Amino acid sequence: MTDNVVSGNNFLRTIVTEDIASGRLSGELVTRFPPEPNGFLHIGHAKSICLNFGLAEQFGGRCHLRFDDTNPAKEEQAYIDAIQEDIRWLGFEWSGPIRYASDYFDTLFEYAVHLIRNGNAYVCDLSADEAREYRGTLTEPGKNSPYRERSVEENLALFSDMKEGVFDEGHCVLRAKIDMAAPNINLRDPIIYRIRKVSHHQTADKWCIYPTYDFTHGQSDALEGITHSICTLEFEDHRPLYEWFIANLPVPAQPKQYEFARLNVNYTVTSKRKLKMLVDEKVVDGWDDPRMPTIAGMRRRGFTPASLKRFCEMVGVARSEGVVDVAMLEHAIRDDLDKNAPRAMCVMEPLKIVITNYPSEKVEWLTAPGHPNRDDLAERSLPFSREVFIERDDFREEANKKFKRLVLGKKVRLRNAYVLLAESVVKDADGNVVEVHCTYDDASHGADPADGVKPKGVIHWVSASHGKRATVRLYDRLFSHESPDRGGEEFLDHVNPDSLRVLEGCWIEPSLADALPEASFQFERTGYFVADRVEHRSDAPVFNRSIALRDTWNGGQ
Template identity: 60%
Template sequence: MSETQETPRTHFIRQIIESDLASGKHARLVTRFPPEPNGYLHIGHAKSIVLNFGLAQAFTGECHLRFDDTNPHKENLEFVEAIKQDVRWLGFDWGERVYFASDYFEQLYAFAIELIEQGHAYVCDLTAEETRLHRGTLTEPGRDSPYRNRSIAENRDLFTRMRAGEFPDGARTLRARIDMASPNINLRDPVLYRIKHGVVHHQTGSAWCLYPTYDYTHPISDALEGVTHSLCTLEFEDHRPLYDWCLEHVSVPCQPRQIEFSRLNLEYTVMSKRRLTELVAEGHVDGWGDPRMPTLAGLRRRGYTPAAIRDFCERVGITKSDNLVEMALLESAIRDDLDAHAPRRMAVLRPLKVVLINDPESLVDSIEARNHPKDDGLGVRSIPFSRELYIDQTDFAENPPKGFKRLVPGGEVRLRNAYVIRCEEVIKDGQGRIVALHAWVDHDTLGRDPQGRKVKGVIHWVSADHARRAEVRLYDRLFRTPVPGAGNADFRADINPDSLRVLNEALVEPALADALPGERFQFEREGYFVVDPDTSAERPVFNLTVGLRDTWGKGRS
């Protein structure tokens, strides 16, 4: 891993692996991360990535990256490459161990022939709707398909012709012959193969019109790769008997163990890939990499670091209990990381001019400031100081509320890293709007409060003559409610209309003029920001990563 290794916490899966290795059941740990390339990875996938790759690292084993590419009409190479990029970005490397389920199509087909010849699979002519009706319910057993007792020879012949493309989509399927009365619906003769014509697969092209299902492909792929522990989320717990059945009835070289853990459910977002796809397709967000999305691409563009996400995954932990994780936990992880590493800068998001009336118009001074209050290794910078400055509009109040500690008429504040100023006059336009302040600067107060004078407020600023105009994008949570769409409501109704505010007149200190995409900073008193890929020398663009503290639903203080 390219950044500081997080200390892993023990959990029940780790304990199982320790026991299996200590007993000699396995000589070496082999795990896998098996994403379906039909969308971008999200923060929930990060939990699985950190678990699978992290365990492989901890026990000097190996973790495979395997694409579950059995639904080609939803998959493409864009998603394949995006997934690779995200896994690498998180700090993990699969080496030469990248695989596709489609690598095993011939072997999977041969194993299906084995099942047919052993009487464990048959070709069924029921439609998808008829199959569903025959399956039964949680309280009623299913009914046998009228094609369940076809001869082995007929099943083999039909299955061969299915591969040859003789039948249209939906005309026939290959089903496992297990138990239509099983209390586990997944064992009621599940479909193993279906026909899909007219699809160009991103790996196999037009070579196949017969595609295996996930529940059939996944366990056999694990076995062919020598996976020892197949780790998946709790929704697959009811599929484990079918996982084991497939491995027990074909001649695979080993039988991996499936272990389930709780998936990551995060407040104020959605984790369903279908819903994320709808957000993109319907234009509610600007693509999969929109900084409001829970995708790793979106989090990266928002300024999240791999270390923060790995730390978050460790904080969440691995359990068998489903729970809803607070968004504040994720935000705390990135704050902790950026607080330690992000250089400090000053930016005025809503400028208000201040004229220092006791300074000459030609004044240009230079203030030295540390780039980080706790890390001398980040050095210092010079900040230009001139007669005309800008402060943030929210740092002045003509009629201040109780407890207001910033600039008021006749009041004093300290300019960050610089002098104490006192507001002498409020300048307004013809409509009564405040357009500037005239202030007096005390030149004896650079870095100190002489004669015991204490100034309560400290505000940030930029020099009017030297500041650079920038676009600042203030990103907030995409949804207004912790569980979007709760109670079967339309999740779109919970979209936060203020999840993005764009400030085009922000001003930043000169040290930010040449910042590169991906660089992260703390804008003092505002929050943590990252340089967006859209940035340019003419128009720097900064995205809000997270505020200095959790202010969700609260006013700025």
Template identity: 55%
Template sequence: MSEAITTPSNFIRNIIDADLADGRRTEVVTRFPPEPNGYLHIGHAKSICLNFGLAESYGGRCHLRFDDTNPAKEEDEYVEAIKRDVAWLGFDWGEHLYFASDYFDQLYAWAVQLIKDGKAYVDSQSAEQMRANRGTLTEPGVDSPYRNRSVEENLDLFERMKQGEFPDGAHILRAKIDMASPNLNLRDPAMYRILHAEHHRTGDSWCIYPMYDFAHGQEDSIEGITHSICTLEFEAHRPLYDWFIAQLGIHAPQQIEFARLNLSYTVMSKRKLLQLVEEGLVAGWDDPRMPTISGMRRRGYPAAAIRNFCERIGVGKADAWIDLSVLEDCVREVLNESALRRMAVLKPLKVTITNLPQPEMACRGANHPQQPERGERELLLTREIYVERDDFMEDAPRKFFRLAPGREVRLRNACVIRCDEVIKDDAGEVIELRCSCDPETFGANPADGRKIKGTIHWVSAVHGRQLPVRIYDRLFREENPDKAGDFRDCLNPESLHETRAWVEPALLDIAPGETVQFERTGYFTADAIDSKPGAPVFNRTATLRDSWAKVKK
């Protein structure tokens, strides 16, 4: 076992350290147990990084286990998507890939054992009757009229349930615990329900399926999990898990709860995310606006940024909200180091350089200004170029250090130009600037001594190309969409804007999935699905700074 010295300590590590020091545990075995009923989101990433990270730092192992106990909502598509996401984040489960369905025979045998021990019974009440008899937080529940069925009758009914003799909802197997318990989870909870549905792995072999609360703890026990780490909403379920383990006399994992991730301007409910997909409010689970791991990957978020984010927010017991800007900062930190620099103009304004010495002038631009070893690329300045419309102001204030009538600006990697004439159309809109250049100022790092405060980017109108660009913003306008009567009312109508940008030729060769920095604009990723050789489609991954900070103020 290796000491956990590279990652900051937290209360979970303190518990594990104490367990190992006292000899209660001799190894660390964790698991990530998703239900294959949807795609993973950023909240799951926190659990993935925690469970796999703990196992790695203590020299143990982490299992990937699919809790596939509800065939009505589970699909192979989700299984494969989850495996891709975990692997993309940088974690390897090796040979330890498991499914709850691997244990259906054993779980059934344990249910029979509990019936024989008088700890479980078949209830024939309707779902409405069971809800009415469950009681409330202040009133005890009412015993089912079927609670005292004989062991023989329960065994017979349960076997017939298994054989498919009854329709869905006709019977249910319940644990016999305490209908007056202050913990509602211990009021004779359901263990098995009848469900005539095709299972993605077992087909129609079963028509009864274990409930999550019955299966989950036993799955951990079968796999020898030492530390069963889950979010706080399962804290009240822990006595139930412990009860099943104690009645069956099997290996007892230690459950430890931590606070789930709550991220602003986001919903974390799989049900709500599925609703967005099914209602066509987004383009799919991997829509770059979605908080899913696949959506963030397609948008261009690096796996390292998500891992850094999960480490930065830490692990605690108290619920807290994390602002989305924290995640975006982690993305920018990683991309600032990795992304090549290129020039692209999103809102083009034509500029004609009237005195350019030659039809085109060769310039050199660094691929990364802080990493000279990554080399340079050639840029050709031509008589006609495009600049950003926002880099010109006809009636500019004194501290506007970009183009304005009579003012000078430096073209990045090229030369200094002065705006001499403004051309407008019949409607009075500016359609062209005519500028003159200073031939003595050519070069990416000219030693001309000119103190020009403004530098802007540009693209040649001759050599540049137009490519589609998608400008993504936050999917929701409200910080906490779950507080709205209908979370869909908080959708941001400006979350996607599609345009075409003029780009320098080097951007034509960007591979699908590769991220570059459009200088002075932001980080953009060639869409992994829609990009074609020589014709990338760019998604905005992140701005160069938190553009929402001013909005929130």
């Protein structure tokens, strides 16, 4: 049971509880997650996954994975594979085999014939522009199509011709005959079949007509015995149509649709079309780019399943739309990694330190805790040598009292090592410091220096002789505007130019080179990083920043 997923505010859990108590739900709860295989899943889908699978687990029911594959022109097997991987990575497993809407194409065709025979569907030859004109507006009723009163026999013949490929794409469609004056525009004779002469990834060239989503998903739910069909609020106005089809077809079950507020996060775009645009226009490096709000992207950035589930719990499940602050997601990630990520050291902007009184050939192995609060994470060994690297920003020739790092004539402690005293510098022809010469107190490891003068601060370091070179990618938010999605295609104007900074020639503890892909660490004093799941190798380590130690975002200012 995933208690951490379903323990927060969740009105749907209350509905299920009441349905069980009233006897409306007498058997097991059956939910479904029905993604379209036309892109990668994003953070909003993560909420839906946690909701549908979480409810099924809590109430001892089942959750089906069903691909809504009714538009083969935009669908790919690669998306199907990625979606399965995302669900399993989040820690869920669907009940039974993978299902496809295309599994029911034969039955759906017969259902369409059933509607025609009962006078509830007709073949319409209106062009797309004409159909829009006849449909009416939100304030004006539509007009009946001139083809609406075709006989049952004529409609059956025309629909058969559609199926046999007699007509070109766009020549005609099959529409449900409901009410062109209905206040709900979705009931104004909606299209239920259209001609698409495209090969399908599951059914190949068997069909040249495909059912619409509105016609497909309710009947698929009924055929699978779904008890609670859960979708986002934009489908609320489609529910009367969902129920009309269920009422007018010989379906084996009576599922009920419930809507919840989709997950909207600021500084984020979740439109699949816009995400695909980011990929196609190479604004990002693919669907799994760590800046993308896709599950694959977040995984590659080092976000964890536990942190995403925790975030979904914090957000809750409500009926009203709202926007969640991305800082809530970042807090969930940071909190999980703080508790679980082993500690390590990485120097990103290296400055060489030469310890002049340390023997040139000597190397000693110091120990450091794997985690300050986790005894189960083993200590790590740190090689210490005459030359080490520190961060360039951790040294100044002169500084005020607020600077708690290395200053000429002052002392600082190397974390888990010795106290240094900075004595002189070496500069290049341009006057830049390239080396700092220091002395160390050999009695200061694990204690105050022998002279009793305490160092001003503690800084991290890596041995110059034993450390490993690495590439570090510093990721930040992809968009600099709080609401990038509101400006149509102009959302690209809000791409943060500093969303990725690549640092070559960083120095890491030697053991980090052998880290497994997707292993996370806190680089001390810097942030949380993950070994890239695609490119990290022991001979060419690559680490991605997951999140800073604290919120350093300045809104792009």
